[in-house]
Amino acid sequence: xxxxxxxxxxxxxxxxxxxxxxxxxxxxxxxxxxxxxxxxxxxxxxxxxxxxxxxxxxxxxxxxxxxxxxxxxxxxxxxxxxxxxxxxxxxxxxxxxxxxxxxxxxxxxxxxxxxxxxxxxxxxxxxxxxxxxxxxxxxxxxxxxxxxxxxxxxxxxxxxxxxxxxxxxxxxxxxxxxxxxxxxxxxxxxxxxxxxxxxxxxxxxxxxxxxxxxxxxxxxxxxxxxxxxxxxxxxxxxxxxxxxxxxxxxxxxxxxxxxxxxxxxxxxxxxxxxxxxxxxxxxxxxxxxxxxxxxxxxxxxxxxxxxxxxxxxxxxxxxxxxxxxxxxxxxxxxxxxxxxxxxxxxxxxxxxxxxxxxxxxxxxxxxxxxxxxxxxxxxxx
Amino acid sequence: xxxxxxxxxxxxxxxxxxxxxxxxxxxxxxxxxxxxxxxxxxxxxxxxxxxxxxxxxxxxxxxxxxxxxxxxxxxxxxxxxxxxxxxxxxxxxxxxxxxxxxxxxxxxxxxxxxxxxxxxxxxxxxxxxxxxxxxxxxxxxxxxxxxxxxxxxxxxxxxxxxxxxxxxxxxxxxxxxxxxxxxxxxxxxxxxxxxxxxxxxxxxxxxxxxxxxxxxxxxxxxxxxxxxxxxxxxxxxxxxxxxxxxxxxxxxxxxxxxxxxxxxxxxxxxxxxxxxxxxxxxxxxxxxxxxxxxxxxxxxxxxxxxxxxxxxxxxxxxxxxxxxxxxxxxxxxxxxxxxxxxxxxxxxxxxxxxxxxxxxxxxxxxxxxxxxxxxxxxxxx
Numbered sequence: 001x002x003x004x005x006x007x008x009x010x011x012x013x014x015x016x017x018x019x020x021x022x023x024x025x026x027x028x029x030x031x032x033x034x035x036x037x038x039x040x041x042x043x044x045x046x047x048x049x050x051x052x053x054x055x056x057x058x059x060x061x062x063x064x065x066x067x068x069x070x071x072x073x074x075x076x077x078x079x080x081x082x083x084x085x086x087x088x089x090x091x092x093x094x095x096x097x098x099x100x101x102x103x104x105x106x107x108x109x110x111x112x113x114x115x116x117x118x119x120x121x122x123x124x125x126x127x128x129x130x131x132x133x134x135x136x137x138x139x140x141x142x143x144x145x146x147x148x149x150x151x152x153x154x155x156x157x158x159x160x161x162x163x164x165x166x167x168x169x170x171x172x173x174x175x176x177x178x179x180x181x182x183x184x185x186x187x188x189x190x191x192x193x194x195x196x197x198x199x200x201x202x203x204x205x206x207x208x209x210x211x212x213x214x215x216x217x218x219x220x221x222x223x224x225x226x227x228x229x230x231x232x233x234x235x236x237x238x239x240x241x242x243x244x245x246x247x248x249x250x251x252x253x254x255x256x257x258x259x260x261x262x263x264x265x266x267x268x269x270x271x272x273x274x275x276x277x278x279x280x281x282x283x284x285x286x287x288x289x290x291x292x293x294x295x296x297x298x299x300x301x302x303x304x305x306x307x308x309x310x311x312x313x314x315x316x317x318x319x320x321x322x323x324x325x326x327x328x329x330x331x332x333x334x335x336x337x338x339x340x341x342x343x344x345x346x347x348x349x350x351x352x353x354x355x356x357x358x359x360x361x362x363x364x365x366x367x368x369x370x371x372x373x374x375x376x377x378x379x380x381x
Numbered sequence: 382x383x384x385x386x387x388x389x390x391x392x393x394x395x396x397x398x399x400x401x402x403x404x405x406x407x408x409x410x411x412x413x414x415x416x417x418x419x420x421x422x423x424x425x426x427x428x429x430x431x432x433x434x435x436x437x438x439x440x441x442x443x444x445x446x447x448x449x450x451x452x453x454x455x456x457x458x459x460x461x462x463x464x465x466x467x468x469x470x471x472x473x474x475x476x477x478x479x480x481x482x483x484x485x486x487x488x489x490x491x492x493x494x495x496x497x498x499x500x501x502x503x504x505x506x507x508x509x510x511x512x513x514x515x516x517x518x519x520x521x522x523x524x525x526x527x528x529x530x531x532x533x534x535x536x537x538x539x540x541x542x543x544x545x546x547x548x549x550x551x552x553x554x555x556x557x558x559x560x561x562x563x564x565x566x567x568x569x570x571x572x573x574x575x576x577x578x579x580x581x582x583x584x585x586x587x588x589x590x591x592x593x594x595x596x597x598x599x600x601x602x603x604x605x606x607x608x609x610x611x612x613x614x615x616x617x618x619x620x621x622x623x624x625x626x627x628x629x630x631x632x633x634x635x636x637x638x639x640x641x642x643x644x645x646x647x648x649x650x651x652x653x654x655x656x657x658x659x660x661x662x663x664x665x666x667x668x669x670x671x672x673x674x675x676x677x678x679x680x681x682x683x684x685x686x687x688x689x690x691x692x693x694x695x696x697x698x699x700x701x702x703x704x705x706x707x708x709x710x711x712x713x714x715x716x717x718x719x720x721x722x723x724x725x726x727x728x729x730x731x732x733x734x735x736x737x738x739x740x741x742x743x744x745x746x747x748x749x750x751x752x753x754x755x756x757x758x759x760x761x762x
Contacts, residue, residue: 209635
């Protein structure tokens with residue numbers, strides 16, 4: 001039986017619904033623009049939509065040059081592109097022990113192929129990382145540091161700026177995976193971050209199949225194209241163009257998805273990323289406080305809403321995580337995500353591998369009443 | 382001034398509009414499904430949409446196992462994935478002299494990196510290719526043949542089956558680029574084709590940002606993942622899963638785009654791909670016949686609608702292609718694409734490099750009246 005008014009607590013996977021403002025634009029595009037073929041001449045319409053979205057992303061993250069915003073099919077493609085674009089054979093790469101498989105799997109494939117050496121920076125069981133750990137791990141041939149901005153399992157916010165400053169001292173390039181923080185944690189991309197990757201369909205509120213990355217100044221010169229193809233520019237040449245954004249955007253873009261992203265980010269900027277962060281922080285604090293009264297529920301992560309995004313993994317003692325998630329859904333209409341959350345490393349770091357946990361994650365649409373419903377349901381388990 | 386009723390003759394780039402049936406499903410998804418969070422539990426809804434689309438693609442191309450249908454962000458990503466997934470260091474790769482940059486640029490990058498040897502199969506100036514050319518070009522270390530099904534510049538349909546049979550004799554793997562033929566030229570993917578790549582937003586009538594490939598039996602065992610990331614499966618491992626479709630679909634999929642593709646392909650199957658082909662063939666024949674009466678218009682390609690898809694490049698003697706396209710649009714509202722069409726190789730083969738041509742391309746929505754309007758406009762130039 002599916003509960004009539006579901007409680008969505010799986011924002012870390014995807015936003016459950018587009019806002020009305022975003023839907024309105026998409027419906028208009030479907031009904032009008034897409035049929036107005038005159039505006040399709042040489043793709044002017046899609047170019048204008050992409051430019052609007054680039055400006056929105058640049059505005060949200062405090063980037064001056066919007067042509068440094070590159071769109072991809074999502075954070076996974078962006079991370080693959082960033083990693084392969086910056087890696088050189090023989091280089092030593094560092095990443096944290098709480099990375100998502102979108103980082104861990106491409107790196108592990110490169111290590112297995114003998115292209116890179118790979119070192120995992122040890123995070124504490126709550127996911128936290130001491131910046132000086134970076135300095136200790138850097139070797140002569142260290143060339144790249146890849147780091148999540150916040151763990152998709154534990155919620156832990158990592159000290160990216162401090163870590164990247166240390167990396168910069170040693171000339172090490174840096175990639176920040178903002179999949180869990182874009183749109184829900186205010187952040188200005190600074191000079192120490194060479195590539196910042198974002199997912200479109202989570203905190204940024206766009207459709208699935210969107211995302212991308214922002215290039216810092218150093219990366220513009222260093223990064224090589226990973227995917228190649230037609231760009232509608234420099235078409236005489238069999239090489240990818242060397243200018244932005246074409247250098248990293250071969251093929252026909254997902255204009256409809258990019259429109260959803262533009263409309264949603266503009267709304268987030270109007271609403272204020274700080275306001276969204278405060279909303280999610282308060283809900284997380286309420287959830288953590290409530291969990292303290294439920295004996296069999298053992299939460300993981302920092303257990304401190306100031307130090308985490310709105311993500312809390314919970315183990316119910318004596319119960320399989322998958323069973324708990326199913327019962328929460330079937331009896332109470334509560335939607336969570338159980339298992340390993342595509343991040344075995346984070347679960348190993350926390351000590352919840354291989355059993356996993358039930359992850360509760362909240363977002364802009366979450367309410368105090370929903371938090372209370374979840375707490376009541378957990379208490380009844 | 383933009384003409385009030387534009388004539389769209391740029392189907393080879395993208396379909397100008399979704400059909401009403403497709404729009405209806407997308408609007409319903411936006412207004413209902415996407416808000417029905419209960420169906421989002423563990424992504425059941427998006428999995429069901431993807432399965433529906435896999436079945437549609439498999440049905441259209443006569444493939445028995447729909448899990449061999451892999452979705453990507455488009456034909457460009459699919460071609461990169463297919464090429465990198467099948468190439469091994471030191472291998473000799475063959476491709477035709479009319480390939481799109483989506484094939485030529487990835488291959489050229491691999492050649493420049495010293496990974497592969499690369500040979501271009503010489504097509505005739507009209508784009509045609511003698512299958513025995515393949516046999517003559519095969520060397521001891523030839524491992525891969527990549528071939529467009531029809532030229533996006535000249536329209537020429539290549540004898541893929543005959544070429545692939547020869548390749549198969551020598552154990553050479555084969556990739557077919559169906560970007561220009563999927564949905565507008567009936568085709569059953571047979572055993573000689575190891576990977577067939579399709580674009581979602583051209584003849585298949587879906588949204589931009591969709592596409593993928595179909596794996597043949599040999600390729601299932603041989604092809605390696607190129608992009609890595611989370612799959613929501615085998616999450617304990619830092620290796621990509623070895624089962625389909627997960628092996629090649631890391632990250633969150635473009636469900637909305639995939640829904641457009643499912644709905645559109647189902648409609649194409651109902652309408653009959655043969656019917657669409659006949660419609661486009663007849664229009665192309667009418668256009669070619671009309672061009673014979675316009676002295677300054679010099680068309681390229683086979684000049685035979687039986688041997689080509691609905692794509693005809695035209696050079697207007699004494700006029701720059703870009704100027705002609707602009708005048709056609711501004712004076713008559715005719716939308717074409719001028720220049721090199723992301724395929725310098727095809728233009729070199731035809732003898733229209735580097736000036737390029739004005740490409741007229743037709744589709745399901747094109748009419749005889751539109752062909753006549755274009756012919757009149759060309760006559761007035």
